[in-house]
Each structure stands twice: as C-alpha cells, then as structure tokens.
Amino acid sequence: MDQLTDPAAVAAALKATGYLPDEGLATAAFLALALHRPLFLEGEAGVGKTALAHALAEVTGRPLYRLQCYEGLEASSALYDWDFGRQLLHLRAAEAAGTATDTAELEAGLYDRRFLLARPLLQALEDSPAVLLIDEVDRADDEFEAFLLEVLSDFTISIPELGTVRAETPPLVLLTSNRTREVHDALKRRCLYHWLEHPDFDREVAILRRRLPEVTETLARQVASATARLRELDLLKPPGVAEAMDWASALHALGARELDPDTAARTLGAVLKYREDGERVRAAGLGVLFGAG
Template structure:
C-alpha cells in the first residue's frame, strides 16, 4: 500500500484525507507505531480513527479520557457484586469454605470486566482510539507507556496478556495541556489543520449528497471567515456539516443573512459568539 492508496481507502468510507494525513496513517500501519494527532477541535482527529476502522473493516475500540481516569476504568476491574454472589453460593452449597480455594475461584475470566485497553489487546486487529489524552493526568500517561511499548499488560491474578497482533493505536489531543515527551516519543506525530476551502466543500458534498455546490461553497466560505474571528469556540468540520444540514432541513439552497441568522445555533455554541457574529453577519456573507 502507498499513501495514495491509503487516501483512496479512507475516501471510500467518506474521510477525505489530505497528503499529510494519508501519509501519517500509512506510516502508522507500515511501522506499527501509534499515531498521535493534535489539532483544534473539529479538525477530524477522532473521525480519522473511525475511518481507519471502517476502511479496514475492523472493530473500533474507544477510550474517552477525562480528568481522574485511572487504570481500572481504562484496563480492567473485577466484578465485585458477582464475586460476592459467587461466595455466597459457595457457602450455601458447601458450608465451611476453604479460603484459598474460594479466593482462587474469584479471580478468573468469569469475573473479569475488560475495559477498552484490555479489549484492544485481546481483539486486535482493531483500531484503539485513545481520545483527548490531554484531559487525563500525568499518572495515566505514565501508565500507558508499557502498553504502547510492549502491547501487553500484566494482571496480577492472571499474568501477562499480550496482543497477538498490534492494534492500530490513534491518540488525539486538543492541546488543552502539553502531553509529556515520553508519550510522544513512542508515537508518530501529526498536526491536523482545518481543511482548505476546496476540501471542505468536497467533505460537505460527500457527506451530504443532497447539498448543491453553491450552498456547500457558501457555508465553507462563511465558516472559514468565522474561524478568523476571535470566537470562544471556532467551528470545525462537524459544525459545517450541522449548519448545512440545518439549512437543507429548512429547504434552503443558498446561504443568505436571514437563513444564517435563523441557523447560527447549528454552528456556534456560545451566546457571546452568537452576539459577536450577528453584529457582523452582513460582512460575513458578503
């Protein structure tokens, strides 16, 4: 496979990758390295992982990071309520319990709850999406290093679990904080920008077959101008799609001041941004 063929495979499932994204995805598969994607919200980082899973017809396993996430939420935990019921059932059946035998019976696959990281090791080939790693803390980043290095984890009660094949790992970050170099060194890196005008028009027309070229172009131009304003949340491609869908739902085939004013809630998510844009709407659509 070449980067051009990778672009074609992604395009076949609706993800229009530029040369940089296609090459990064190609190298990730060729080198067996995780891909670390940074960029503004709405630039297609998460969608890339989804598209890779669809293009290669393999499962997508997603770990959504958040403040305070720990190994139990990401890797595995034991099903305590079922373990307790099991102990009670043993006691009812046998009377006095042999402690060692009872304890061994508790820590088996039967009571193991696999979370996304463990599932990815077991179910590979798959795409493992570690989404918004910048929301997690330093300790969780350090925990990920062994998994990224060895594609294996150790569960004390069961031993080592190692992937038979490497999962395709995609990490994303909106850069709300800097991710440590130790994690980045283990990955290939790619910064995703918002698409250029022609590609955004192509995305709109590809994802929304009912939209005409005029409307798609008008929305793409308007969204590009919105991104140049000092907004609290500049719109991404997802908002471009939502805005276009809203206009289509109203039966509009072009973007004018009246239809834009009625549908701004599809593309802007803060009242301050709405007020700022309404005051400049005529300039925005000129």
C-alpha cells in the same frame, strides 16, 4: 489490509468511507499501520481526528475501541475491573451449595476470567488486531500519561490474578489532543505525529457533499465559505468541519437551498457553540459571513 500498500492506497480507501484526507494525513496513517507505531493527532476540535479512527477501523476491518480521557481518569477505568457483584453472587452460591470449604480454592475461583470486566485498553489487546482510539489525551492527568507510556511501549498488560496479556498484533493506536495543555515529550516521542489543519475550501466543500449528499452544491459552497470566514474571527471556539456539517444539515432541514443573512441568523447555534461567539458575529454584522462588512 493487504491492499493498503502505500499512502495513495490508504487515501483511496479512506475516501471510499467518506473521509477525505490530505496527502500528509494519508501518509501518517500509512506509516502508523506499516510501522506499528501509535499516531498522535493534534488540532482544533472538529477537524476530523476522532473520525479518522472510525474510518481506519472500517477500511482495515478491525474492531474499534475508544477510551475517552478526562481529568481524574484512573488505570482501572482504562484497563479492567472486577465484577464485584457477580463475585459476591458466586460466593453466596458456593456457600448455599455447601462447597465453600476450601478457602484457597474459593478465592481463586473469585478471580476467574469470567468475572473480569475488560476496559478499552485490555479489549484492544485481547481482540487483536484492533484499532484503539485514546481520545482527548490532553484532558487526562500526568500520572495517566505515564501509565499510557508504559502500556504503549510493549502492548502488554499484567493482571496479578491471571497473568500477562500481550497483543498478538499491536493495535493501531490513535491518540488525539485538542491542545488544552501540552502533552509530555516522552509520550509524543513514542508516537508518530501529525497536526490536522482545517481543510481548505475545496476539500471542505467535497467533505460536505460527500457526507451530506442531500445538500445542494450551492449551499455546500456557501457554508464552507462562511465557516472559513468565521474561523478568521477572534472566536472562543472557531467552528470545525463537524460544525460546518451541523450547519449545512440544519439549513437543509429548514428547506434552504442557499445561505442568506436571515437563515444564517436563525441557525448560528448550529455552527457557534458559545453565546459570546454568537454575539461577536452579530455585533460585527452578518455581512462578514458573505465577505461584506
């Protein structure tokens, strides 16, 4: 951590893990670390937002806690809950032992820390310093956004039965969004912001070669080129880096050393995840993947 003194050092450390950031992303990650500010990452699915959190956890040596957001997510699922099953067993054990005479003492014992189930937000505050990934925050409800804003303002959580938990060192927080809806300005203002683009051709080839060293240089370049052409089409879900990696892995598993129309046709399901997108590409002709048609 002490060696991450500037964006170049952060970029070099991330590259050592296999994550290849551009200059803008390395700078944003450095500032999030240096200023103890949450980093809000937006971009298409599959461009590396979630992978950045894993890479930063590795280079900083911090534990990673991930909160996957979804519609209807409640604070108890993100903060903590009480283990009612163990509490009930404790109560029955006290009754069986004949020690359940002092009601106040028994109730206090039921809300001991050992019966608390810590969820990602509480875990990240207690296990300090940590990396906290709040993934796909755009899928959560407005009420949960307001709750997050309160937690991220001072990194403290109040547990009525136990008191206040405060992080000794603020966690490195990364929030991701695929922009299925607009996140409120109040939450964005609390964060540093970075939009992740799809990588350019050379960087995508480098990513494929770094993450999949078994894939030939020729195949990596052809997959990167074909994936870039797919992104230019009017698809429901343009493929990201993750899909390009899936495609290259599928081709390698089939023994392919280069991409041709036949193997492309048989493996489109590795890179396109909607039936309509596959039909659109086949209707346009597989030649579009090779700069023809």
